[in-house]
Amino acid sequence: MTDLGNIALWIALLIGVWGSAVAFLGGRRGRSDLARSAERAAYVVWGLLLVATAGLLKALLTHDFNVEYVASYTSRNLPVWYTWSAFYAGQKGSLLLWAVVVATFGAAALLVNRGRHRELMPYVAGVVLVVVSFFVAVMLFAANPFERLGFTPPDGNGLNPQLQNPGMTIHPPMLYLGYTSITIPFAFAVAALISGRLDTGWLHAIRKWTLLSWLFLSAGVVLGMWWAYVELGWGGYWAWDPVENASLLPWLTMTAFLHSVMIQEKRGMLKRWNVGLVIGSFLLSIFGTFITRSGVISSVHSFTQSRVGYFFLIFLVLSAAVAFALLAYRWPRLEAESKLESVASREAAFLFNNLIFIVIAFSVLWGTLFPILSEWLRGTKVTVGPPFFNQVNVPLGLLLLLLTGIGPLIAWRRASPANLRRQFLAPALATLVVAAALVAIRMSDGWAIVAYALGAFVTATVAQEFVRGTGARHRLHREPYPLALVRLVGRNRRRYGGYVVHLGMVMLFAGFAGLAFKSDTEATLKPGQSVEVRSPYGHTYRITHQGVSQYERLNRFVSAASVDVFRDGRYLGVMKSEKRQHTDSFGRPTFEPSTEVAIRSDVREDLYIVYAGSVQGTEEAVYRITVNPLVWWVWYGGVVLVLGALITMWPGGGGPTPASLRRVEPAGYVAQVA
Amino acid sequence: MSHRSLSVALLLAASGAMAQTPGPRPPSTDSVGRLAAPGAVQSRERVTARDNDLLVKAIEGRMRCTCGCNLDVFTCRTTDFTCTTSPAMHRLVLARLDSALTPDQVVAAFEAQYGQAVLMAPPKRGFNWAAYLMPFAGLGAGLVVLGLVMRRWVRARPKPSPEPAGEAAGATAQELERLRRELERIES
Numbered sequence: 112m113t114d115l116g117n118i119a120l121w122i123a124l125l126i127g128v129w130g131s132a133v134a135f136l137g138g139r140r141g142r143s144d145l146a147r148s149a150e151r152a153a154y155v156v157w158g159l160l161l162v163a164t165a166g167l168l169k170a171l172l173t174h175d176f177n178v179e180y181v182a183s184y185t186s187r188n189l190p191v192w193y194t195w196s197a198f199y200a201g202q203k204g205s206l207l208l209w210a211v212v213v214a215t216f217g218a219a220a221l222l223v224n225r226g227r228h229r230e231l232m233p234y235v236a237g238v239v240l241v242v243v244s245f246f247v248a249v250m251l252f253a254a255n256p257f258e259r260l261g262f263t264p265p266d267g268n269g270l271n272p273q274l275q276n277p278g279m280t281i282h283p284p285m286l287y288l289g290y291t292s293i294t295i296p297f298a299f300a301v302a303a304l305i306s307g308r309l310d311t312g313w314l315h316a317i318r319k320w321t322l323l324s325w326l327f328l329s330a331g332v333v334l335g336m337w338w339a340y341v342e343l344g345w346g347g348y349w350a351w352d353p354v355e356n357a358s359l360l361p362w363l364t365m366t367a368f369l370h371s372v373m374i375q376e377k378r379g380m381l382k383r384w385n386v387g388l389v390i391g392s393f394l395l396s397i398f399g400t401f402i403t404r405s406g407v408i409s410s411v412h413s414f415t416q417s418r419v420g421y422f423f424l425i426f427l428v429l430s431a432a433v434a435f436a437l438l439a440y441r442w443p444r445l446e447a448e449s450k451l452e453s454v455a456s457r458e459a460a461f462l463f464n465n466l467i468f469i470v471i472a473f474s475v476l477w478g479t480l481f482p483i484l485s486e487w488l489r490g491t492k493v494t495v496g497p498p499f500f501n502q503v504n505v506p507l508g509l510l511l512l513l514l515t516g517i518g519p520l521i522a523w524r525r526a527s528p529a530n531l532r533r534q535f536l537a538p539a540l541a542t543l544v545v546a547a548a549l550v551a552i553r554m555s556d557g558w559a560i561v562a563y564a565l566g567a568f569v570t571a572t573v574a575q576e577f578v579r580g581t582g583a584r585h586r587l588h589r590e591p592y593p594l595a596l597v598r599l600v601g602r603n604r605r606r607y608g609g610y611v612v613h614l615g616m617v618m619l620f621a622g623f624a625g626l627a628f629k630s631d632t633e634a635t636l637k638p639g640q641s642v643e644v645r646s647p648y649g650h651t652y653r654i655t656h657q658g659v660s661q662y663e664r665l666n667r668f669v670s671a672a673s674v675d676v677f678r679d680g681r682y683l684g685v686m687k688s689e690k691r692q693h694t695d696s697f698g699r700p701t702f703e704p705s706t707e708v709a710i711r712s713d714v715r716e717d718l719y720i721v722y723a724g725s726v727q728g729t730e731e732a733v734y735r736i737t738v739n740p741l742v743w744w745v746w747y748g749g750v751v752l753v754l755g756a757l758i759t760m761w762p763g764g765g766g767p768t769p770a771s772l773r774r775v776e777p778a779g780y781v782a783q784v785a
Numbered sequence: 786m787s788h789r790s791l792s793v794a795l796l797l798a799a800s801g802a803m804a805q806t807p808g809p810r811p812p813s814t815d816s817v818g819r820l821a822a823p824g825a826v827q828s829r830e831r832v833t834a835r836d837n838d839l840l841v842k843a844i845e846g847r848m849r850c851t852c853g854c855n856l857d858v859f860t861c862r863t864t865d866f867t868c869t870t871s872p873a874m875h876r877l878v879l880a881r882l883d884s885a886l887t888p889d890q891v892v893a894a895f896e897a898q899y900g901q902a903v904l905m906a907p908p909k910r911g912f913n914w915a916a917y918l919m920p921f922a923g924l925g926a927g928l929v930v931l932g933l934v935m936r937r938w939v940r941a942r943p944k945p946s947p948e949p950a951g952e953a954a955g956a957t958a959q960e961l962e963r964l965r966r967e968l969e970r971i972e973s
Contacts, residue, residue, distance in 0.1 A: 345864040451938035466927045474920030481916045496905035633832040670826045692825040703867045728823025735863045
């Protein structure tokens, strides 16, 4: 089956190259036979990559340790659930996942649009096939997951213990889905540029794809934060690591696009900007892959350094050159259809919002690359870590939060003073009340006060919209309030789903601001001894060490340290943090002992306990105890964010607006011949 | 403990992955039970009051552990329990504070020893200012460009129609009802 997988990759490469060539030729010459051949090639490549995927999965599940990849990332005693995650734990397998997911999305896009956008589809097929062929070529020439060893080891190395976590079974696939699905909007953008079909038709075709991509990226980023929090044991969830930054960059540009595209649909403006954002998002997704795989920047998340990075760098440069050359070529035809009427308008608010998104993306990219620049220009190594990113991005993020409240409520075209007063009086009052209350209770962090006050502002704007909309339906249709609310959201999912996303963002910001009040305490405790820790809310936690128990479990030897936890004298329960020594099927240790954190989470704060080790091999344990306020809000903020995106995407509501539909030109000649 | 567990424990105890080689039991741990497999757990020194000192934490938060983990010294020494670099850097911080250096002098001494890369953020001097200023320069440039574009757009916009704004106020009930239906249709 592995040999079949390898052969499937070679055939996929050949058909991919053929398909992409005939796709562009077919599109250029208006030859529907070539266009159809290209589309069929895309389906065949997808099928072949499924065969390759099945081949690697079979090798993993049957412990075929003669395959180098299987021996490197699995062992006989690795639970089946994590054997699946070994599929993308290493460089080679993750490349196959990339390729198969892009091919799947590509095939789905072609299938969904088989009767539509006929002038665009040959080029869409062509771009998808170029991207898929690139990934297949990288595998075949630099990182083949089916490469065999000269011998068959009795057992494999096993999977890194930090990857043996439920978060790692979901987080990387989500991010991959997010990264790879950007290929589809990119393919449509390039198709629109090549074909000259620059009306809003291509935007309608990619609307669901961009939302889907954004949804996966959002879920992937939040799940990655959750994994880092529960598994890495450092008490935080975002370290501004280059690989984390790489996942944030396309998210920022995609979010900017989701806002600016509304202006194009509604007013026919920002056409160049929108194409640029889609191209930029795709390039940033490739850049993220380059960062993760090249070893050019050191990161805890990186794959092993390899020559794969050069392939990605060349692909990145070529993709950028071709895409921006096409944009330059079509520049005159992407003139705005209307002009801005006032700075006090929704268009202007969205423009500012886009500016802030792009500046944040730039600052993240700049900070990520600055160490390379410094070493290159001056020969001086520098570190750009969280203090830098927080200093630069906190004010920008808060500015963005302010615009999150202003954008959706301010009128299109021109807001009158009466409109501004009607929309913003109550939210402004809410902001002032919250800010005054926080100052009154002597909250010590200025940025946190601003964050919570602006959070109140955005929440009030969203609540006001829901209240007014529900009230209007209740009055007009005499519907009970709950039904009116459901129908309000159901009839305009795009708008109200967007509001829900904004509420999710407020929750995330509330959680981020809580980090300002985080506290860490280290303690050494013998069984029966206690330590007291103060929370920022004024509670006192008493933590009493019970002892350390050791036992064998699945593929590891566990040392579990247990504590009794009391808050203000009230017993809360037992918390258990572990040290895990993973072993192979012969009982030999495979990795350094890893740590499992004990977390007690509620809406106010997390109590986060790490068993750091023991004093001289006894039950006298060293703990790090962290009180982390409002972390709950980050995870549930992520859930609300995803929920909002799902509401927006749900079929049957929130399609293109009438204004946007008016901007679609009638189909051209290919529609007749296809 | 099962037979197999015990063998795993013994293997662990004998393996090179051991965090320590248990020596004779010191008197201070007499009242504390020994672990069956001490090698399965990292060996740690007892925490002192100074390990929790906020000043020490703040200094260590400004410095990067040189083991290559990308974490600051405080986070590394309280997270990566296999690292020997961050505990050594911690001891050096304490020693330098004991020799009457101020926090800034302690950080400067580390910078002199390891170079700028030991700092978690580039020091604000010389070329490093570019790191801090570029994002805000980008914001400023973006605002200027946006301002100019907006001004051009606003000036170029078509003149508003001469109809008086208050026309709708004189609409009939039927007209208002029709408007309501139209708005509702567009909304849905």
